[in-house]
Amino acid sequence: MEENASHHVATKTFVFVWIALLCLTGLTIKAAQMQMGEWSMVANIAIASVKASLVLWFFMHLKYEKRLFKLLLFVPIMTISIIIVLTFFDIWYR
Amino acid sequence: MEASFYHAKTRYPGIFGWIFTTDHKRVGLLYLFSTLSFFAVGVSLGLTMRLELIRSGMHFYSAQTYNAIFTLHGVIMIFLFIIPGIPSSLGNFIMPLQIGARDVAFPKINILSWGLFIMGGAIAVTSLFTGGGPPDTGWTFYVPYSIRTGTNISLAVFGVFLIGLSSTLTGMNFLTTIHRLRAPGMTWKRMTLFTWSIYATSWIQLLATPVLAITLLLIIIERNFGVGFFDPAKGGDPILFEHMFWIYSHPAVYIMILPAMGTVTDIIPVFTRRNIFGYSFIAASSLAIAFVGYLVWGHHMFTSGMSDTARIIFSLLTFIVAVPSGIKVFNWIASLYKGSIRMNAPLLYTLAFIFLFSIGGLTGLVQGALATAVHVHGTYFIVGHFHYVMFGGAGFGFFAGLHYWFPKITGKLYEEHLAKLACFFLFIGFNMLYFSMFVLGWEGMPRRYYDYLPRFNGPNLVATIGSWILAMGLIIMFYNLIHSLFAGNKAGDNPWEAASLEWQTTSPPPVENFATQPVVTKGPYEFR
Numbered sequence: 001m002e003e004n005a006s007h008h009v010a011t012k013t014f015v016f017v018w019i020a021l022l023c024l025t026g027l028t029i030k031a032a033q034m035q036m037g038e039w040s041m042v043a044n045i046a047i048a049s050v051k052a053s054l055v056l057w058f059f060m061h062l063k064y065e066k067r068l069f070k071l072l073l074f075v076p077i078m079t080i081s082i083i084i085v086l087t088f089f090d091i092w093y094r
Numbered sequence: 095m096e097a098s099f100y101h102a103k104t105r106y107p108g109i110f111g112w113i114f115t116t117d118h119k120r121v122g123l124l125y126l127f128s129t130l131s132f133f134a135v136g137v138s139l140g141l142t143m144r145l146e147l148i149r150s151g152m153h154f155y156s157a158q159t160y161n162a163i164f165t166l167h168g169v170i171m172i173f174l175f176i177i178p179g180i181p182s183s184l185g186n187f188i189m190p191l192q193i194g195a196r197d198v199a200f201p202k203i204n205i206l207s208w209g210l211f212i213m214g215g216a217i218a219v220t221s222l223f224t225g226g227g228p229p230d231t232g233w234t235f236y237v238p239y240s241i242r243t244g245t246n247i248s249l250a251v252f253g254v255f256l257i258g259l260s261s262t263l264t265g266m267n268f269l270t271t272i273h274r275l276r277a278p279g280m281t282w283k284r285m286t287l288f289t290w291s292i293y294a295t296s297w298i299q300l301l302a303t304p305v306l307a308i309t310l311l312l313i314i315i316e317r318n319f320g321v322g323f324f325d326p327a328k329g330g331d332p333i334l335f336e337h338m339f340w341i342y343s344h345p346a347v348y349i350m351i352l353p354a355m356g357t358v359t360d361i362i363p364v365f366t367r368r369n370i371f372g373y374s375f376i377a378a379s380s381l382a383i384a385f386v387g388y389l390v391w392g393h394h395m396f397t398s399g400m401s402d403t404a405r406i407i408f409s410l411l412t413f414i415v416a417v418p419s420g421i422k423v424f425n426w427i428a429s430l431y432k433g434s435i436r437m438n439a440p441l442l443y444t445l446a447f448i449f450l451f452s453i454g455g456l457t458g459l460v461q462g463a464l465a466t467a468v469h470v471h472g473t474y475f476i477v478g479h480f481h482y483v484m485f486g487g488a489g490f491g492f493f494a495g496l497h498y499w500f501p502k503i504t505g506k507l508y509e510e511h512l513a514k515l516a517c518f519f520l521f522i523g524f525n526m527l528y529f530s531m532f533v534l535g536w537e538g539m540p541r542r543y544y545d546y547l548p549r550f551n552g553p554n555l556v557a558t559i560g561s562w563i564l565a566m567g568l569i570i571m572f573y574n575l576i577h578s579l580f581a582g583n584k585a586g587d588n589p590w591e592a593a594s595l596e597w598q599t600t601s602p603p604p605v606e607n608f609a610t611q612p613v614v615t616k617g618p619y620e621f622r
């Protein structure tokens with residue numbers, strides 16, 4: 001908590017992350033035009049995950065949190081990812 | 095000695111001292127009272143269903159009424175009794191005491207959870223008398239029927255939505271409590287296994303329930319706006335509903351059973367006077383169940399039209415999730431070995447639990463194996479199975495806990511002979527009622543019908559007679575508990591000579607649980 005409040009993040013970092021997010025949005029649009037069939041879903045989810053991670057890591061200060069806290073977030077996110085993967089075994093192989 | 099929390103001055107007078115309380119013990123008792131009331135209603139409905147099914151032919155329920163009754167019975171038993179059952183009542187009352195906390199982390203959210211629960215229940219009840227009449231979809235609300243039926247689905251589903259919100263808040267509250275409010279010296283490895291099970295359960299409540307919430311909202315949206323999430327004609331997918339529903343509802347069966355497992359794990363050492371066998375394995379298996387439990391939901395969908403690849407994968411994963419439950423059963427049995435056993439009612443209920451849960455769990459594997467699952471799908475075999483795990487497992491675990499912690503909660507002792515007599519009736523009645531269902535299901539009697547072919551008469555008669563014996567047991571058990579509440583002998587602070595922290599304060603405890611801040615120096619099951 002305390003360490004978190006006193007931590008000062010350079011504005012530069014935020015700007016970089018913001019630009020990265022914009023580029024990734026561009027990439028999403030590009031990917032949508034590429035006619036990749038069922039893989040376009042994978043591409044979309046992958047890009048969205050990277051974006052969400054950037055927001056969590058920098059904007060929401062996850063980077064500066066305790067290890068335990070990161071773990072408590074990481075495990076559920078992995079779980080939900082596996083759940084999503086499992087649903088693909090249905091729709092892709094029907 | 096401080097006065098017990100029953101006699102402490104509350105912020106508001108009379109009944110308001112209860113419904114606006116922030117004391118976790120009072121919230122726990124509010125939950126206990128409400129869930130058991132719902133249980134009584136659910137049992138009565140179940141008994142009337144069994145009466146209708148005593149012989150083939152229509153007796154007093156029409157097909158439509160029967161559909162409404164089993165839906166109501168299922169919704170009440172699942173969402174209003176067994177899911178909130180142990181965690182919200184015994185968990186609320188006992189868990190903070192076990193870790194040496196003065197209350198839960200968010201006492202106001204705690205009472206808010208109860209408020210939402212009651213509101214949800216009230217709305218679900220209102221749905222019976224308004225709109226198109228009582229819902230008739232079964233507790234699973236499967237589409238497309240739940241979208242097409244004229245009955246009052248939207249309101250009922252919204253009630254369940256609120257109950258889900260309440261459950262999520264409880265999970266979050268308990269997680270924070272266990273992480274932040276343990277007494278000095280209360281390391282993770284000194285926590286009771288009941289608290290461990292509540293911890294694992296809370297993770298499921300927090301993370302899985304939102305999926306149910308989304309699914310239920312989608313039904314409401316579909317019914318009112320016809321967007322087409324589940325309609326192939328509009329590009330939707332009907333099986334999507336089943337996926338989403340079971341992504342919550344399979345983990346939810348572990349919300350039901352894990353706290354019961356934790357309860358009996360706390361009881362066994364006390365009544366065998368020895369340390370639990372395999373502490374770390376039992377704790378770890380709770381977490382393993384919580385985790386793997388997320389990955390097996392597809393076993394409810396083997397005949398839904400899901401792809402073969404998915405069917406095989408889910409069948410395999412289902413066999414894996416049986417392993418941690420097996421670990422627990424073996425550890426319980428091993429803990430009885432060379433113990434000096436005191437056969438009091440809590441242990442008797444615990445042994446009944448182990449027996450019934452094992453039958454429920456093993457028949458679960460029959461349904462987990464793809465080939466046999468297709469054979470028994472949609473039959474009474476399923477009805478037998480889930481009553482064995484939910485009622486024989488979670489229900490009996492709850493009863494065991496009620497007896498074990500009765501002196502803690504009330505300061506009184508129940509009548510031991512009556513408690514054992516009740517257990518005997520319950521056990522006999524239960525097996526007559528539900529084992530018959532395995533036989534019927536294997537022979538092909540479908541579930542959710544108000545009538546059946548005459549060739550199924552025999553086992554159905556046995557089941558109905560069993561249901562009355564079971565009811566006798568319930569009546570004796572609750573008579574005993576309620577009567578002892580007023581007329582029981584004084585229990586003393588620690589009648590079972592237990593070692594865990596909740597018994598080291600007065601029974602019933604004072605408002606903030608401990609007169610002085612407890613400091614923990616040993617494990618919960620060290621009696622010497």
Ligand code: HEM
Binds near residue numbers: 136171232234540
């Ligand atoms: C005396 C006690 C009970 C009796 C006599 C009883 C009887 C029944 C019967 C006859 C059915 C309907 C079978 C069908 O037509 O498909 C049923 C369904 C069900 N019961 Fe019970 N039951 C009892 C207690 C419980 C308990 C304690 C639970 C849960 C903890 C429970 C959960 C359910 C559920 C979830 C269903 C499925 C409803 C549906 O198909 O949508 N029951 N029960």
Ligand SMILES: [Cu+2]
Binds near residue numbers: 343344390391393
């Ligand atoms: Cu399941």
